[in-house]
Amino acid sequence: MSAFRKPGRGAVNTAVSVNFTFDGKKYTGVKGDTLASALIANGVHLMGRSFKYHRPRGPVGAGSEEPNALVVVDRGTGRESVNLRATSVEIFDGMVARSQNSFPNLKFDIGAFNNTFSLFFPAGFYNKTFMWPKSFWDKVYEPFIRNMAGLGPAPTAVDPDSYASSYGHCEVLIVGGGPAGIAAALQAAKSGERVILVDERVKIGGSLIDAPNCEIDGKPAADWLAAAVKTLGKAANVTVMNRTTAIGYYHDNFVALNQRLTDHIANPKDGAPREETHRIRAGKVILAQGAIERPLVFNGNDVPGVMLAGAGQTFLNRYGVAVGHEVAVFTSHDSAYQAAFDLADANIRIPVIIDVRDDIRADLRAEAERRGIDIAAGQVVSKTSGKLRITGLEIYDPQSGAKRTVKCDALLMSGGWTPSLHLWSHSKGGIKWDADMAAYVPDVANENAVCAGACNGDFGIAAALTGGNKAAGGRKSYSVTERDFGTGVTLDSLPNYIKDTKQKAFVDFQNDVTEKDIKLAVREGFKSIEHVKRYTTNGMATDQGKTSNLNALQIASKAVDKPVEKVGLTTFRPPYTPTTFAALIGHCEGKLFDVKRVTPIDPWARERGAVYEPVGNWMRARYFPQEGEDMHAAVRRECVATRESLGIFDASTLGKIEVVGPDAAKFMNLIYSNPWSSLKVGGCRYGLMLNEAGFIYDDGVVGRMAEDRFHVTTTTGGAPRVFRHMEDYLQTEFTDLDVWLTSATEQWSVIALNGPNARKLIEPFVDGIDLSPESFGHMQVRTGKICGVETRLFRVSFSGELGFEINVPSHFGRAVWETLFEAGQPYDITPYGTETMHVLRAEKGFIIVGQDTDGTVTPHDAGLSWAVSKKKKDFVGRRSLKRSDLVAQGRKQLVGLLPEDDSVLLEEGAQIVADPNQALPMTMLGHVTSSYYSDALGRPIAMALVADGFNLNDQTLYVPMPGKTHAVKVTGTAFYDPKGERLNVV
Amino acid sequence: MLFNQAIEIDESLNDDVMRLSLSGERVRYSLRLKPADVAAAKKSSGLKLPAKIGGTSIAAGQTILCLGPQEWLIVALPKSREKLAGTMAKLSADYICSAVEVSHRNLQFTVTGPGAARALNAACPLDLSVDAFPVGKGTRTIFEGAPIVLWRTAEHEFTVEVWRSFAPYLRDFLAKTAKDRHMA
Amino acid sequence: MMLIHCPYCEEKRPEIEFAYAGEAHIHRPVKDADDMTDEEWSHFMFLRDNKRGDHAERWWHANGCNMFFNAVRNTVTDKFLVTYKMGELPPKASASNAKLPAAKKTGGAK
Numbered sequence A: 001m002s003a004f005r006k007p008g009r010g011a012v013n014t015a016v017s018v019n020f021t022f023d024g025k026k027y028t029g030v031k032g033d034t035l036a037s038a039l040i041a042n043g044v045h046l047m048g049r050s051f052k053y054h055r056p057r058g059p060v061g062a063g064s065e066e067p068n069a070l071v072v073v074d075r076g077t078g079r080e081s082v083n084l085r086a087t088s089v090e091i092f093d094g095m096v097a098r099s100q101n102s103f104p105n106l107k108f109d110i111g112a113f114n115n116t117f118s119l120f121f122p123a124g125f126y127n128k129t130f131m132w133p134k135s136f137w138d139k140v141y142e143p144f145i146r147n148m149a150g151l152g153p154a155p156t157a158v159d160p161d162s163y164a165s166s167y168g169h170c171e172v173l174i175v176g177g178g179p180a181g182i183a184a185a186l187q188a189a190k191s192g193e194r195v196i197l198v199d200e201r202v203k204i205g206g207s208l209i210d211a212p213n214c215e216i217d218g219k220p221a222a223d224w225l226a227a228a229v230k231t232l233g234k235a236a237n238v239t240v241m242n243r244t245t246a247i248g249y250y251h252d253n254f255v256a257l258n259q260r261l262t263d264h265i266a267n268p269k270d271g272a273p274r275e276e277t278h279r280i281r282a283g284k285v286i287l288a289q290g291a292i293e294r295p296l297v298f299n300g301n302d303v304p305g306v307m308l309a310g311a312g313q314t315f316l317n318r319y320g321v322a323v324g325h326e327v328a329v330f331t332s333h334d335s336a337y338q339a340a341f342d343l344a345d346a347n348i349r350i351p352v353i354i355d356v357r358d359d360i361r362a363d364l365r366a367e368a369e370r371r372g373i374d375i376a377a378g379q380v381v382s383k384t385s386g387k388l389r390i391t392g393l394e395i396y397d398p399q400s401g402a403k404r405t406v407k408c409d410a411l412l413m414s415g416g417w418t419p420s421l422h423l424w425s426h427s428k429g430g431i432k433w434d435a436d437m438a439a440y441v442p443d444v445a446n447e448n449a450v451c452a453g454a455c456n457g458d459f460g461i462a463a464a465l466t467g468g469n470k471a472a473g474g475r476k477s478y479s480v481t482e483r484d485f486g487t488g489v490t491l492d493s494l495p496n497y498i499k500d501t502k503q504k505a506f507v508d509f510q511n512d513v514t515e516k517d518i519k520l521a522v523r524e525g526f527k528s529i530e531h532v533k534r535y536t537t538n539g540m541a542t543d544q545g546k547t548s549n550l551n552a553l554q555i556a557s558k559a560v561d562k563p564v565e566k567v568g569l570t571t572f573r574p575p576y577t578p579t580t581f582a583a584l585i586g587h588c589e590g591k592l593f594d595v596k597r598v599t600p601i602d603p604w605a606r607e608r609g610a611v612y613e614p615v616g617n618w619m620r621a622r623y624f625p626q627e628g629e630d631m632h633a634a635v636r637r638e639c640v641a642t643r644e645s646l647g648i649f650d651a652s653t654l655g656k657i658e659v660v661g662p663d664a665a666k667f668m669n670l671i672y673s674n675p676w677s678s679l680k681v682g683g684c685r686y687g688l689m690l691n692e693a694g695f696i697y698d699d700g701v702v703g704r705m706a707e708d709r710f711h712v713t714t715t716t717g718g719a720p721r722v723f724r725h726m727e728d729y730l731q732t733e734f735t736d737l738d739v740w741l742t743s744a745t746e747q748w749s750v751i752a753l754n755g756p757n758a759r760k761l762i763e764p765f766v767d768g769i770d771l772s773p774e775s776f777g778h779m780q781v782r783t784g785k786i787c788g789v790e791t792r793l794f795r796v797s798f799s800g801e802l803g804f805e806i807n808v809p810s811h812f813g814r815a816v817w818e819t820l821f822e823a824g825q826p827y828d829i830t831p832y833g834t835e836t837m838h839v840l841r842a843e844k845g846f847i848i849v850g851q852d853t854d855g856t857v858t859p860h861d862a863g864l865s866w867a868v869s870k871k872k873k874d875f876v877g878r879r880s881l882k883r884s885d886l887v888a889q890g891r892k893q894l895v896g897l898l899p900e901d902d903s904v905l906l907e908e909g910a911q912i913v914a915d916p917n918q919a920l921p922m923t924m925l926g927h928v929t930s931s932y933y934s935d936a937l938g939r940p941i942a943m944a945l946v947a948d949g950f951n952l953n954d955q956t957l958y959v960p961m962p963g964k965t966h967a968v969k970v971t972g973t974a975f976y977d978p979k980g981e982r983l984n985v986v
Numbered sequence B: 001m002l003f004n005q006a007i008e009i010d011e012s013l014n015d016d017v018m019r020l021s022l023s024g025e026r027v028r029y030s031l032r033l034k035p036a037d038v039a040a041a042k043k044s045s046g047l048k049l050p051a052k053i054g055g056t057s058i059a060a061g062q063t064i065l066c067l068g069p070q071e072w073l074i075v076a077l078p079k080s081r082e083k084l085a086g087t088m089a090k091l092s093a094d095y096i097c098s099a100v101e102v103s104h105r106n107l108q109f110t111v112t113g114p115g116a117a118r119a120l121n122a123a124c125p126l127d128l129s130v131d132a133f134p135v136g137k138g139t140r141t142i143f144e145g146a147p148i149v150l151w152r153t154a155e156h157e158f159t160v161e162v163w164r165s166f167a168p169y170l171r172d173f174l175a176k177t178a179k180d181r182h183m184a
Numbered sequence C: 001m002m003l004i005h006c007p008y009c010e011e012k013r014p015e016i017e018f019a020y021a022g023e024a025h026i027h028r029p030v031k032d033a034d035d036m037t038d039e040e041w042s043h044f045m046f047l048r049d050n051k052r053g054d055h056a057e058r059w060w061h062a063n064g065c066n067m068f069f070n071a072v073r074n075t076v077t078d079k080f081l082v083t084y085k086m087g088e089l090p091p092k093a094s095a096s097n098a099k100l101p102a103a104k105k106t107g108g109a110k
C-alpha cells in the first residue's frame, strides 16, 4: 500500500490491485481508482503539459471538469483514445496510459521554452504573429502550431470498435445522480412513469460519496444511499444509467446521452459496442448536475499539487487517497474548511488555512483549532514554489505587508462554486446573476425542465434532497444533519506585492490564459465577453471553461468596468464533455453509412463482375469488363454489340410514379411543359419537367396506360425530388384536381433491350401483345405477358436502336432477365452498364438532366423547344420562360463538339474559348458537358454548353486542357442516325 | 417464373429476444378515395378501411392501414389476388379514386420478441412503448435512412414494410443491433 | 430535433419525418401572370420575407402522412405556435401571432 493510500477510506476495493503503466512506468492502483487517483496514490501529480506554454500540470479537479490532466489511453492500433481526463478514466489491469503535449517527455519538455518566452506569447498571439508573409503560412506557421499546440495525437488507423445508438423515450429524465437527482428519481419513480436517471460516474451518489459526513433521515449518508440505490434498482419503471454523460440538450426535451460501455473493462469482448448514444425524448427534464468549484486566481496557481478543495476531498472520500502529506488550504469560501477537516480527520497534516476574509465563522474557527489547524485570515498566497510539484508557498498579509513561507506538498483552493448551467443553456433556459453567490443561476425555463440542487444554486445535502424531491413533484422534507455549506466572497483580484508582469495567475489552465491576458484583451478593445473569449481563447479548450468561465468573467467585468450581469455569459454548446466521433456516428458506419440501393437484377450483375457507380443512393452497374478489359475497351465492345445486334441493360432504377385520376391528363399538362391531352392510351411521350423558374428539372418517358392513368418515369437520381415537386403542386396549387400520385419505382424491374435483334428476341416470350411494327410502333406502350409474367412493355429507345423497356413486377425481374439473356445467346446478347448507355444516348444527342444541364438551362437552351407547349395557358415554369433574361440572345446553348484531332477525348468540364491566344484571363464561352469516344462514328464526340452556341455552327473553338489546347468544330448534337431510321428495323 | 425476393436473414437475427423474419409473397394496393366517397366505397367494397390516419384493420390474410388522408395501404395474402383485383376494378369503375398495385414494391418483415421495440428504436425515432404505440397502430415513418411502414400486431410483435431496395439496409441495421446485444 | 404537430396525423412527430417547404401563403399568379412585368413576377419567384419572429411556412410530412401543411414558427425561439392544414387560414390563436402575413387561400385539403 502506497504512502498516500488511506485504507478504510473511499468507495474503492483496496483488496484488488490493478496494474497499469503511465508514460511507460509501472504503477499499481486499486479497483475503483481513476487514473488520477491511482497516480496520486503513488505520489504522482504531474500528469500533463499545458497547451500553449507546455507548463507542467497536475489534476485541478477530480471529475469531468478537469482541465489539466489530459491523457491518452492506448488499447492498441486504432484504439488510442486521446484527450481523456485522468480524473474520469477508470483504470483496469494492464492499462497503458500516456501524457500528452510533451516532447520528449513529461518532466523535460522542449516546448516549455514557450513558457520562458511567455512575455512574447500574449493574448491574441496567434492572431498577431502568424500573419505575414502569406507564403509562410503553409510551410512555417501551420506546422509550427500543429507541432507545438496539438492536443493528443489522433489515431490514424481505423477504429476497430463497434458503436451503438438508439432512440429512447421517458416521462422524466434526470441528469445527475447526486442527492438532488436521486431524490428526484425516488419521487418520480412513484408515479409509475418511465424515469431515466443518468450519471457520468461509475455509480450514483455524487456528493454523498465525495463528502459523506452527514446523516439523512437518521441514517448515515452511505446507508441512505445504499437503500436509495436498491429502491431505484427494484423499480421497473426506473432506468439508472451509469458512466453516461448527457452531452447535449436539444429542442423539445431531446437529450443526447453518451454511455461508455467497455472503456473500464480490461478485456472487453471483441466486437462488443464501446459506446452507445441514446437519443432520449423526455416529457420532463430534471437537471441535477451540481456545481463546479472555482479556482482562485493567484500567482503560481498552476503548479502540480495545487487543486480544488472539493477535489482533495473527493480523492480522499471516494478513492481513499491523500493528495499530499502536508496539505495547505487557500480559500475565499467556507466549504473549503470541510475539505480541510475531512483531510485532517484522516491524519493528513493541514499546516494552514489561508482565508482571504478577515472574519471567519466562529464554528469553523473552533473546529480548526480543535484539529490544530492554523488559520491565516485576511491573507493570501502570493507565490508558490516547486516546478513539477508544489513544495511550499508564501503567505502575504496585504495589511501589514508581512510575508512568510509554509512548506506543503499540496495546496487546496476554493474560490466558491459555480452552478453547472451547461445543459440548461443548451436548452435555451434563461439565467440570472446572483450577486451573493457571485454566479449565474437558472431563471425562466425554455423547455419543460427544472434545475434542482446545487445547479439551481441550492447548496448542501438537505437543499439538494428537498429540491430534487420538489422538482419531481414531491413535498417531502428531509431531515439532514450536515455541516453548514456556508458562504464565500469574491474578490476582483487577489492582492499581491509582486508586479503584475512577474505573476503567473492562471484562469484557464488548459489554454494557459492568465489574468493578464484577459486584461490585455480588454485594453486592446475587446469589450464583448464573446470577443474576449475568442481573443484569449479562455473557455475554448476541451473543458469549455468549466472551471474558468466565471473567473474570466469577473476579471473582464472589472477591466471593462461594468457589472458582471451586463457583461453576460458566453454560450455553452454541446457536447458537455469531449465525445468520440464514433459515438455521434453510432451504427451508421461501414455498410450502414448510407443506404445502398440495388435492383433485383443486381446479383446477376455482381456475379458477372460488373463495375459499379453510385447514382443517388443506387449502385448501378457501370460496365461489364471481360478478361483483360479496361473500362474503355469494355464500353466500346458493349456499344458495338448493341448497335450491331443486341444489348441488355438494367433500367430498374428509373423513378416511376403512377398518376391516376380523372384529372390525370390535366395534372400532367400543368406539371410538364409538353402537352398530354392529345396522347392516346397506349402512347408514350418524352416528358420535360421545368421548375417554376423555367429551367429543366427532370425528364423521362411517360406512357398513358388508360384515360385516367399515366406511367411516369423520372431520372434515377431525380425520383424523390420529382415526387415531392409533384405532390407539392398537387396539394397546394392544383388542389381542385382529382388525381393521385403513387410511387411505383420499386414495383417494376425494367429490362431495356436495344439493338436490331430486340424484337426477335422477345417475340417468343410475349403473350397478348402484337409486336409487329405496324401495330406496336415506336413510343408505344402495351400491357400483356412476358415469360408468363404481367408486363408493361414500352417500345422506346434511349440508344437510337430498336428498343423495348420491359417492366415486370420486381420479384420476377431477375428470372425474366436470365430467361432473355439465355435466349439471346444466338444474338450475342451483351449486357451493358450506365457508361455504354451514356455513350449511346450521346451519339443520339439525348441529354442527361444534371450532366448536360445544370439548373440554369431552359428547354430552348437544350434544343428542346419542341417539348414546350405554345398553347397551354399554364404549366410550371411557363411564365418564367418569358423573362427577358431567358429569351435573351447569347445564352449558353447545348451544341455538339468534334475535336479536330480525332485521337483526343475532351475532358468533361473543360472550358471553351474562341481565341486561344487571347490575354489572360480568357473569356470563357462555356464548358464540355459530355464527352465520349464513339465507335459508331469512329471518332470522339462531345456535347457542350456554349454561349450563343446555336449561331456558331461549323465554327472552330478551342478547349484548353492540361498540356495542350484542342481545336473543336461546333455541330448539332444528333451525331448518329439523325433521321432515326435505325428505329424502323423490321 | 421464379418469384425471388432476393434477401436472406442471418441466424443471428433469430433468438428469444428478437427475431426478424421475412414474409412471403403479398398482394398490395395503394388506394385513394375522395372524402365524400369513403363511406359508400367501404360499404360496396366490403373493405374495412380505417378512418383515422394511424389506424389499421388487421384480419386474417388482409391488413389495411390508413397512412394519410384517404390513403390506404392494403396488404393481402396471394390467395386474395383475384378477389382484390376485382374489388379494385369495381371501386375504380364506381368512384373517383386511385387504386395502384404495388405488390412488388415492398418487402415485409415481422420483428418479434421482447427486444423488438428496442431493436427498432435503434433507428426509428417513434416512442414504441405500448402506451404510445398500441397494438393496431400503424404509420409511415423513418428507420434512419429508410422510409418504412410500421404497425404493431402484438405487444412484442411488429410488422415492417419497406421498399424492396431498402430491405438489406433494414436487415443489416437490425443485425448490427443484435450483434451488439450478443457481444455486450 | 423538434417535435412537430402534424394537423393531419393530429399528433406530434419527430422532425426527421418532415421536410421544410418554404414560406407559406405565397400566391402563385396564373391568370394574370402574362400581364405581369418581370419585376412583378420576380416578387413571386424570388422575394421572401425572411422574417425575424413569427413566420408562416410550409412543412411536408414526407415520412408520415405525405401531406403538406402550414405552420407558424417563431424564427427567434424556433418554437411552433401553430400548425394548420393547407387551405386553412392561420388561426389567430394568440396575441403573439397577430401580425401574420396576409393570408390567401391557396390550397385545399383533398
Ligand SMILES: [Zn+2]
Residues within 6 Å of the ligand: C006, C007, C008, C009, C010, C061, C064, C065, C066, C067
Ligand atoms: Zn402527418
